[in-house]
Amino acid sequence: MKYKVEMKHITKVFGxxxxxxxxxxxxxxxxxxxxxxxxxxxxxxxxSILFGLYKPEAGEIFIDGKKVxxxxxxxxxxxxxxxxxxxxxxVETFTVLENIIxxxxxxxxxxxxxxxxxxxxxxxxxxxxxxxDLNALIKDITVGQQQRVExxxxxxxxxxxxxxxxxxxxxxxxxxxxxxxxxxxxxxxxKTIILITHKLNEIKAVAHNxxxxxxxxxxxxxxxxxxxxxxxxxxxxxxxxxxxxxxxPIKLGENIFKxxxxxxxxxxxxxxxxISFEVNRGEIVGIAGIDGNGQTELIHALTGLMPFHSGKVxxxxxxxxxxxxxxxxxxxxxxxxxxxQKHGMILDFDLQSNLVLQNFYQSQFQKNGFLRFDAIxxxxxxxxxxxxIRSEGGPKTVVRSMSGGNQQKxxxxxxxxxDHDLLIxxxxxxxxxxxxxxxxxxxxLVEREHGKAILLxxxxxxxxxxxxxxxxxxxxxxxxxxxxxxxxxxxxxxLYMSGAKRGVVQHG
Amino acid sequence: MVRTKKxxxxxxxxxxxxxxxxxxxxxxxxxxxxxxxxxxAFQALFTLLIGGFNGGLTGIGNMLYQxxxxxxxxxxxxxxxxxxxxxxxxxxxxxxxxYVAIHIGVRMELPGGLHWIVxxxxxxxxxxxxxxxxxxxxxxxxxxxxIVSIMMNYIAGHWLIYLIRxxxxxxxxxxxxxxxxxxxxxxxxxxxPGSTANIxxxxxxxxxxxxxxxxxxxxxxxxxxASGFSMDGSKYAGMNTKANIITAMTISGLFxxxxxxxxxxxxxxxxxxxxxxxxxGFDGISVALLGLGExxxxxxxxxxxxxxxxxxxxxxxxxxxxxxxxxxxxxxIYITAVSIALQAxxxxxxxxxxxxxxxxxxxxxx
Numbered sequence: 093m094k095y096k097v098e099m100k101h102i103t104k105v106f107g108x109x110x111x112x113x114x115x116x117x118x119x120x121x122x123x124x125x126x127x128x129x130x131x132x133x134x135x136x137x138x139x140s141i142l143f144g145l146y147k148p149e150a151g152e153i154f155i156d157g158k159k160v161x162x163x164x165x166x167x168x169x170x171x172x173x174x175x176x177x178x179x180x181x182x183v184e185t186f187t188v189l190e191n192i193i194x195x196x197x198x199x200x201x202x203x204x205x206x207x208x209x210x211x212x213x214x215x216x217x218x219x220x221x222x223x224x225d226l227n228a229l230i231k232d233i234t235v236g237q238q239q240r241v242e243x244x245x246x247x248x249x250x251x252x253x254x255x256x257x258x259x260x261x262x263x264x265x266x267x268x269x270x271x272x273x274x275x276x277x278x279x280x281x282x283k284t285i286i287l288i289t290h291k292l293n294e295i296k297a298v299a300h301n302x303x304x305x306x307x308x309x310x311x312x313x314x315x316x317x318x319x320x321x322x323x324x325x326x327x328x329x330x331x332x333x334x335x336x337x338x339x340x341p342i343k344l345g346e347n348i349f350k351x352x353x354x355x356x357x358x359x360x361x362x363x364x365x366x367i368s369f370e371v372n373r374g375e376i377v378g379i380a381g382i383d384g385n386g387q388t389e390l391i392h393a394l395t396g397l398m399p400f401h402s403g404k405v406x407x408x409x410x411x412x413x414x415x416x417x418x419x420x421x422x423x424x425x426x427x428x429x430x431x432x433q434k435h436g437m438i439l440d441f442d443l444q445s446n447l448v449l450q451n452f453y454q455s456q457f458q459k460n461g462f463l464r465f466d467a468i469x470x471x472x473x474x475x476x477x478x479x480x481i482r483s484e485g486g487p488k489t490v491v492r493s494m495s496g497g498n499q500q501k502x503x504x505x506x507x508x509x510x511d512h513d514l515l516i517x518x519x520x521x522x523x524x525x526x527x528x529x530x531x532x533x534x535x536x537l538v539e540r541e542h543g544k545a546i547l548l549x550x551x552x553x554x555x556x557x558x559x560x561x562x563x564x565x566x567x568x569x570x571x572x573x574x575x576x577x578x579x580x581x582x583x584x585x586x587l588y589m590s591g592a593k594r595g596v597v598q599h600g
Numbered sequence: 601m602v603r604t605k606k607x608x609x610x611x612x613x614x615x616x617x618x619x620x621x622x623x624x625x626x627x628x629x630x631x632x633x634x635x636x637x638x639x640x641a642f643q644a645l646f647t648l649l650i651g652g653f654n655g656g657l658t659g660i661g662n663m664l665y666q667x668x669x670x671x672x673x674x675x676x677x678x679x680x681x682x683x684x685x686x687x688x689x690x691x692x693x694x695x696x697x698x699y700v701a702i703h704i705g706v707r708m709e710l711p712g713g714l715h716w717i718v719x720x721x722x723x724x725x726x727x728x729x730x731x732x733x734x735x736x737x738x739x740x741x742x743x744x745x746x747i748v749s750i751m752m753n754y755i756a757g758h759w760l761i762y763l764i765r766x767x768x769x770x771x772x773x774x775x776x777x778x779x780x781x782x783x784x785x786x787x788x789x790x791x792x793p794g795s796t797a798n799i800x801x802x803x804x805x806x807x808x809x810x811x812x813x814x815x816x817x818x819x820x821x822x823x824x825x826a827s828g829f830s831m832d833g834s835k836y837a838g839m840n841t842k843a844n845i846i847t848a849m850t851i852s853g854l855f856x857x858x859x860x861x862x863x864x865x866x867x868x869x870x871x872x873x874x875x876x877x878x879x880x881g882f883d884g885i886s887v888a889l890l891g892l893g894e895x896x897x898x899x900x901x902x903x904x905x906x907x908x909x910x911x912x913x914x915x916x917x918x919x920x921x922x923x924x925x926x927x928x929x930x931x932x933i934y935i936t937a938v939s940i941a942l943q944a945x946x947x948x949x950x951x952x953x954x955x956x957x958x959x960x961x962x963x964x965x966x
Contacts, residue, residue: 395836397835397836416838416840417835417836417837417838418838418839418840420838421838427836429836434830434832434833435832435833435835435836436833436836437833438825438826438829438830438833438834438837439829439830439833440829440830441825441826441829445822449826449833449836449837450837450838452819452822452823453819458819461818461819461820462817462818462819463817463818463819463822
């Protein structure tokens with residue numbers, strides 16, 4: 093059997109970190125091959141080596157059985173390797189067509205020639221059902237369409253080894269379904285597809301073979317149809333992972349948080365339109381929606397990071413509509429912010445200072461205006477212990493040098509340890525690995541057990557479905573549905589999220 | 601022993617950028633000296649470095665007298681910088697401080713022990729008010745403090761002339777009147793005979809220590825540093841970021857105002873009525889940069905700067921004319937400051953540039 097791509101004994105070292113340790117993979121033509129691993133496992137490094145971004149310390153690469161030297165992306169392009177990056181590399185103010193031909197333009201006497209490109213692209217669009225308007229501006233099309241532009245870019249350059257880096261992170265369930273169809277189409281054509289992901293269900297749905305990396309080492313390569321999702325997860329994390337979140341029966345308490353007719357206008361449109369809802373003690377209310385449908389603005393308004401035009405917000409009976417951010421915290425609000433590096437932390441402060449960010453002024457941490465470093469240090473020790481926050485230098489570690497997962501654990505710990513009735517958690521597991529996600533989910537459920545009210549905002553459908561007791565779906569700034577996760581399917585939720593379906597929303 | 605060694609190496613790593621910068625500055629100065637007097641350039645450089653110590657205790661005393669105001673303007677710039685603000689208006693704040701101190705020193709009659717204290721404190725407050733204004737404008741309507749504070753240097757420059765002419769004018773010399781002896785800062789001539797050394801340097805050292813404590817030990821400093829590192833983060837934390845801006849600019853102005861008072865509460869020291877923006881305010885930027893934005897760093901940087909200024913004076917024996925010496929010192933300060941800024945930029949933008957470069961290559965080639 094002849095392999096399309098072979099990487100043999102690849103080792104790549106960054107300083108003291110061994111990102112790839114003697115990794116070997118082999119991929120057949122027409123195969124969809126998945127690379128599975130947690131953040132930092134080395135899967136992106138491995139693909140970057142194939143793509144010519146890094147030079148390995150040791151190892152060889154074979155394409156079509158021939159040994160090749162890939163020094164830069166130019167070489168990989170010539171070998172027919174294309175890559176769709178997690179963060180698209182598109183010029184927002186250019187049209188789809190201009191973006192696709194960028195860097196491979198046809199010119200005649202210095203003038204751009206579009207005709208041939210358009211003909212070729214129309215053919216590709218038809219063959220692979222990659223519907224997109226060539227003359228639309230990138231900023232006017234959806235994220236799913238932007239991804240198709242990236243795919244067309246590869247195809248336009250005649251690539252037959254296609255690397256997808258976390259391609260489904262930004263898509264709706266329907267779009268994910270379409271993408272899977274497209275990938276299957278490529279595979280039938282004989283193209284080779286490498287899928288970098290940490291989402292096990294997708295691998296199960298689309299991939300033939302799967303290599304699992306952990307801490308730079310190849311743990312194993314399995315035939316996807318032979319293994320269960322649980323087995324793959326165990327290979328990835330190195331221990332058993334609990335997938336079924338064990339939720340205790342709901343113990344609904346009194347109503348604690350109430351939002352009435354909230355409106356935010358901006359950029360000439362309604363960002364948030366007449367939103368009303370309540371959160372009770374002991375329940376997790378999930379807000380689902382595709383990125384950019386007003387969730388960020390809604391939360392910023394509720395937490396005080398952004399002003400809003402009308403509406404009323406009450407927490408524990410107190411009207412906090414016009415309260416300062418500090419007064420909101422004092423009224424019992426905790427907030428795990430969407431952007432943990434921008435808002436949740438002062439990255440250049442050490443960990444212990446970050447763990448008292450909202451209550452450094454309270455008498456336990458200061459005396460006559462002087463910080464009580466002993467108390468601050470002790471507080472850090474307690475939280476580090478309780479929430480398993482790992483860092484190089486303990487309380488004195490500069491937060492910027494900590495891993496994303498541990499930064500998030502620190503925020504979670506700080507927000508949970510502070511006196512509060514309501515926890516607003518926005519994308520609490522974004523960018524984290526399976527182990528950290530599992531931990532954060534379990535902690536959110538502990539909060540629920542303790543009778544706190546929890547408002548969870550997430551772009552991950554699974555997360556919203558598994559954790560929430562009620563789901564509110566946002567679309568274009570409105571709540572378009574209130575769903576019971578036990579009586580809803582992922583597909584149904586997706587229809588609400590994409591605006592195709594609207595439901596009755598009961599207030600109060 | 602091991603512990604001491606560790607602390608020392610930590611200290612060395614902290615001040616390394618400053619040492620590199622100074623080395624670059626001196627190298628640039630040496631090149632100019634080699635151009636003008638190749639034969640004695642190295643002796644001249646040595647003299648420059650020895651600075652005030654060339655003149656024994658008198659020289660040291662004069663060096664300390666000159667150091668006080670630039671330490672304080674350095675503290676002013678460094679303190680604002682900790683809150684993420686660039687106070688380029690230390691000159692204007694210092695001018696207002698100097699004027700008020702002179703006014704009180706000339707026009708008020710108070711007992712000796714009290715007069716200079718009142719003059720000094722009111723001068724300091726005047727600087728604080730001059731710093732408060734750009735702080736308010738920034739906090740309320742987000743007007744850039746750099747532009748406001750630099751423009752306020754010019755307002756201060758012209759207003760100063762008007763105030764001197766109307767209130768404390770010495771017509772025969774076209775400058776401000778001499779302050780009363782009771783308003784003069786207590787001198788340290790018993791330690792540094794024949795010099796102008798006064799307790800100004802002790803006050804400057806004290807203020808540097810107080811600034812260090814405020815920045816690193818108090819809840820106020822905690823908030824100001826948080827705002828300086830991340831406005832978004834401190835807003836999320838529930839801090840009043842607007843109040844932080846106003847407080848930081850006011851304290852910064854207080855330091856600069858104090859610099860003005862200390863520099864002019866000396867009998868015989870007057871302000872002329874030609875338009876002139878005090879250069880000490882801009883020295884403060886160099887001092888703050890060289891001191892790596894730390895109050896204690898500004899203390900040492902101010903002493904260093906003052907010392908090579910004195911060294912310039914003694915360099916004349918090697919046949920360098922004063923203008924050339926001024927140029928050499930300006931080059932040393934300039935290159936030093938630029939080198940610090942460059943090193944900082946390299947640290948911050950170096951990685952970003954690498955990432956950008958990688959992405960760019962990627963885009964071109966894909």
